[in-house]
Amino acid sequence: MTLEFTYHPAIIAGEDSPQTFSLYFLGERLILPKGVMADALHQLPWTQDSVSAKPVLELVLGDVNGQALRVVELAEIPEGYEEVSLRDYLLASNEDTFRVVNAAAQLRYWRSTQNFCSRCGTGLTPIANDRALVCPSCSYRSYPKISPCVIAVVRKGRQLLLANSNRHRTAMYSCLAGFIEAGETAEEALVREVFEEAGIQVKNPQYLVSQAWPFPHQLMLGYLCEYDSGELNIDTTELNSADWFDIDDLPLLPAPQTVARKLIEAAADRVRTGV
Numbered sequence: 001m002t003l004e005f006t007y008h009p010a011i012i013a014g015e016d017s018p019q020t021f022s023l024y025f026l027g028e029r030l031i032l033p034k035g036v037m038a039d040a041l042h043q044l045p046w047t048q049d050s051v052s053a054k055p056v057l058e059l060v061l062g063d064v065n066g067q068a069l070r071v072v073e074l075a076e077i078p079e080g081y082e083e084v085s086l087r088d089y090l091l092a093s094n095e096d097t098f099r100v101v102n103a104a105a106q107l108r109y110w111r112s113t114q115n116f117c118s119r120c121g122t123g124l125t126p127i128a129n130d131r132a133l134v135c136p137s138c139s140y141r142s143y144p145k146i147s148p149c150v151i152a153v154v155r156k157g158r159q160l161l162l163a164n165s166n167r168h169r170t171a172m173y174s175c176l177a178g179f180i181e182a183g184e185t186a187e188e189a190l191v192r193e194v195f196e197e198a199g200i201q202v203k204n205p206q207y208l209v210s211q212a213w214p215f216p217h218q219l220m221l222g223y224l225c226e227y228d229s230g231e232l233n234i235d236t237t238e239l240n241s242a243d244w245f246d247i248d249d250l251p252l253l254p255a256p257q258t259v260a261r262k263l264i265e266a267a268a269d270r271v272r273t274g275v
């Protein structure tokens with residue numbers, strides 16, 4: 001089934017917006033009806049059940065197929081539910097549920113970390129006509145934070161530059177990535193990050209695809225680029241290893257839903273088709 005998803009104009013519900021479905025969190029983990037993970041590609045993670053546990057926080061995310069979806073953080077797991085890692089769920093979900101749960105996780109994180117005005121310290125409150133929190137004392141508004149990052153696969157002939165990060169718990173190799181600094185373009189950040197992490201100069205960055213990633217609020221901008229010069233010299237504070245891999249002999253790669261995997265496959269396709 002295809003989901004129609006639209007954001008609600010505010011994070012509190014109006015009288016004309018029935019709160020029909022709920023998606024539950026326990027801190028940064030999801031609380032799902034038992035069994036959803038066994039068939040995550042075909043089941044929705046939200047529920048019409050109303051649990052008796054008192055919410056730690058709640059907000060309205062948007063409308064899914066015309067019905068309002070609440071995001072609710074609980075302090076305990078209700079009967080009939082189980083806790084699931086957000087990352088595990090996202091990597092098993094389809095594109096429709098990925099989009100909704102991704103947005104829900106980012107708004108929950110924002111709401112749970114924005115309680116007081118950063119200018120004057122007064123408690124923030126939701127407002128009726130904006131997806132924001134406002135300070136009743138000085139009118140400062142807090143919007144959900146988004147942190148743009150670049151992620152890139154570097155191509156040299158038939159080879160792709162891939163790295164095993166210190167953050168990876170497996171032998172998986174992925175693209176190089178990093179946060180964009182204030183004042184930088186995405187292309188400048190890409191060139192800087194690849195050089196800082198791998199000692200390689202790149203050229204011809206081509207934007208391909210983006211993906212929101214809720215850890216906690218990244219927006220990954222995915223690029224293909226080409227090797228220009230330099231020898232591999234990795235930053236060991238970020239990477240365990242990095243190497244050039246032939247497109248027909250690639251190592252363990254990230255899950256198919258990730259922007260990294262999409263970039264790697266797009267780069268390999270371009271080599272095969274001679275683009």
Ligand SMILES: [Zn+2]
Binds near residue numbers: 117137138
């Ligand atoms: Zn204030």
